[in-house]
Amino acid sequence: MCTKDWYGIFSTALHKECFTQGEIQQIYKIEMEARTFFDFGGIVPDFLILQNIERDSKKIRYYWDSRSSEAMCPFCGMMSNKECKDYFDKPLQDIPQGGLAVYHVVRRKKYFCENLNCPHTRFVERLDGFGEETARKTIRFKKYCVERALENGCKPAEDALKRDGALVSNDSIARYLKVESAKQIESNLKRNDVRVLAIDDINLRKGDKSTGCTVLIDEETHRVLLIIRGTTKEAAKKAIEMFPSAEFLSRDRASSYASAATECGKTQIADRFHLIKNAHATVEEALNSRRERLGSSHAV
Known part of the structure; x- marks a missing residue:
């Protein structure tokens, strides 16, 4: 598997154009800063400097060094500027590009914690907003x-x-x-701004009532708020009580939900779906009844 790196290609091309090594280093620094801004601006922490890029047939690897001068101890919260003469390298996979896996290989600094009461004497600087400490x-x-x-x-x-x-x-x-x-x-x-709750039940496995769950939805935004195991009155009551700001509860005809709503002091309203469903059923029943009467009169 052939691996090519950005610096190697870049410096070779500039050497052919008769640039000095010092000029190449300066131009390369500007090139890396520009790539950082356009490709990862607002994504990687500002204290990371792009050093090189490698690419083979399956992966792209971006190599970063830290230029931080201080860091906060994640265990006690105290800032420290006492650097250790040690580093921690960690690869983090990112969103793929052009059919290739993307990795950021980040060399982070280690610091001494200056809080004498902290149980940790050293720590690795964090990459807040970019990658969690234990994540890959x-x-x-x-x-x-x-x-x-x-x-x-x-x-x-x-x-x-x-x-x-x-x-x-x-x-x-x-x-x-x-x-x-x-x-x-x-x-x-x-949240304390939910005014109208909608409640219904679902089965995690179709037709299997033992997998039944209760679902709560913000009726005004139609966003799912909560899903809990069980469809009993106790389960529904526990779920409803988690949203004390709600004044109204939209529900179907399930007696367990009706009882739970009553005990929680919510004003109950029939949900639109079941109202329309019941209306359709009533109309269909009336039409079928009329057909049967007309059929009987014709038969006579």
């Missing part, structure tokens, strides 16, 4: 996987991403999806 993927790559999974499912997302060049499994995509869902639910539970 960038934050935006995980979000990209989640978006693809929401469109078609985890396995189709895996297949599509692999066709694009990424290296990721559907199990990993499912984990990213669960984490994002948990964050969304946590955010939903902190």
Whole structure:
């Protein structure tokens, strides 16, 4: 597998044009700064400097060095400017480009913690907003996987991403999806502006009532707020109580939901779907009855 690097190609080309080594270094620095701005502006932390790019038939690797002069200890929150003479290299996979997997190989600095009460004497600077400490993927790559999974499912997302060049499994995509869902639910539970709740039940497996779940939706925005196991009155009541700001509850004719709403003191309204469904059923019943009467009179 042939690997080519940006600096090698760049410096060779400028040597042929009779540039000195000093001029090549200066031009190359400007080139890397320009590529950082246009390709990763607002994505990578400002203290990272692009050093080189390598490419083979399957991957592109961007090599970054840290130019930070201080960092916050993630364990106690104290800032430190006492650098260790040590580094930590970590590759992070990013969104694929041109059918190739993309990796950022980041050389991060280590610092001494200046807080004498902190149990950690040294720490590695963090890449906030770019990649979590223990992750092997960038934050935006995980979000990209989640978006693809929401469109078609985890396995189709895996297949599509692999066709694009990424290296990721559907199990990993499912984990990213669960984490994002948990964050969304946590955010939903902190809301105090939900006025009208809609409640209904679903089965995780079609026709299997043992997999029944209760779903709560913001009726005014039509966004899913919460899904919990169970369709009993107790389960519904527990879910409804998580949104004390809601005044109204839209529901079907399920007695468990009606009882839960009553005990939670919510004004209950029939949801539009079941109102229309009941209206259609009433009209159909009336038409069938009329047909039967007309058929009987013709027979006489």
